[in-house]
Amino acid sequence: MPRRSPTRLDPELNIDRDSYEPAYVQLVNILRRQVASGIFRPGDRLPSESELRQRYDISPMTVRRAINILADQGVVVAEQGRGTFVKPIELGAATFDLQALQELLNGEATSVRMLEASIVSADERTARKLALIEGKRAIFIRRLLSRNGKPIIYHREYLLYDPRLPSIESELEVTSLRGLFDGIGATELKRGELTIEAATLDEEEAVYLEGTVGEAAVLLEHVFYGFDNRPVSWGWFISRSENLSFRAFVGVRE
Numbered sequence: 173m174p175r176r177s178p179t180r181l182d183p184e185l186n187i188d189r190d191s192y193e194p195a196y197v198q199l200v201n202i203l204r205r206q207v208a209s210g211i212f213r214p215g216d217r218l219p220s221e222s223e224l225r226q227r228y229d230i231s232p233m234t235v236r237r238a239i240n241i242l243a244d245q246g247v248v249v250a251e252q253g254r255g256t257f258v259k260p261i262e263l264g265a266a267t268f269d270l271q272a273l274q275e276l277l278n279g280e281a282t283s284v285r286m287l288e289a290s291i292v293s294a295d296e297r298t299a300r301k302l303a304l305i306e307g308k309r310a311i312f313i314r315r316l317l318s319r320n321g322k323p324i325i326y327h328r329e330y331l332l333y334d335p336r337l338p339s340i341e342s343e344l345e346v347t348s349l350r351g352l353f354d355g356i357g358a359t360e361l362k363r364g365e366l367t368i369e370a371a372t373l374d375e376e377e378a379v380y381l382e383g384t385v386g387e388a389a390v391l392l393e394h395v396f397y398g399f400d401n402r403p404v405s406w407g408w409f410i411s412r413s414e415n416l417s418f419r420a421f422v423g424v425r426e
Contacts, residue, residue: 187228195230199238202228207247207258214260218248282324287314287380291333298330301395301406309333313407316380324415326380329407362401367393371410381412388413 185202187195206212219227224235239256242248250256292312299306310330317325371391378385393408 187230195228196234196237196241199224199228199230199234200241203238203242204245204247212258214258216258217255218258220255281320283318285316285318287316289313292330294330298406302330302332302403304332323381325409325411326377327407327409329405331405332403362397362399364394364396369393370413373410373412377410381410383412390416 185205187198187202191198193201203212203218212218218224218239221232221235221239224230225232239248239250243250243256246259248256249259290312291309293307294302294304294310296306298304298310299308302310304310310333313327313329313331315327315329316323317327369391371389373381373383373385373387373389375385377383377389378387381389383389389410390413391408391410393406395406396404398404
């Protein structure tokens, strides 16, 4: 199917000279809105730099800056000698966020109950995840998150045992979970790896989550690293599948 080159630009969308927003930001928003509303569709060529300059009475630099931002956002792609085209939806580029989990942690109806905080000897799996020698000491934490009194998420976590690390003290506080998802906690962490898997409840999980053994569940495993690139903590959240889901958005939002 040949690429179309629509020339219609929404006459109601203009650059506001009195706005606090720079002209290039306004142009980005105008073009994004036109893509989202279907004025420009995947494969369509955007108006040329000259057309955009004349339509909105802006400089070439403003147009180029706006187009570069749209390209960085994955909305358009520039083809040498041909123009700038709207990118098609790419499902392979979809990313899932943890907004559902963050909303649960920050909700006023959510409570976090500390079930256990103890020093244990690292078994083979824990030692491998935390880059420890098997048998070395680690801190083991179990938490139960409930919403309106109903258990939603069972959390288990192992941390390096080092009293000098501020993460140990902060992790023993229930607020550390909320801080981590808000970006205000555990400042000594450099990066993390998260894995979402389908799982089933074992006997222990079924008891705490008031489910049944073998019931479908969602498991979110996490490993966090310090600035020396060594693992600091490893753990996992598990929830009955009916209580937790993750969503992704593809395409351009209006």
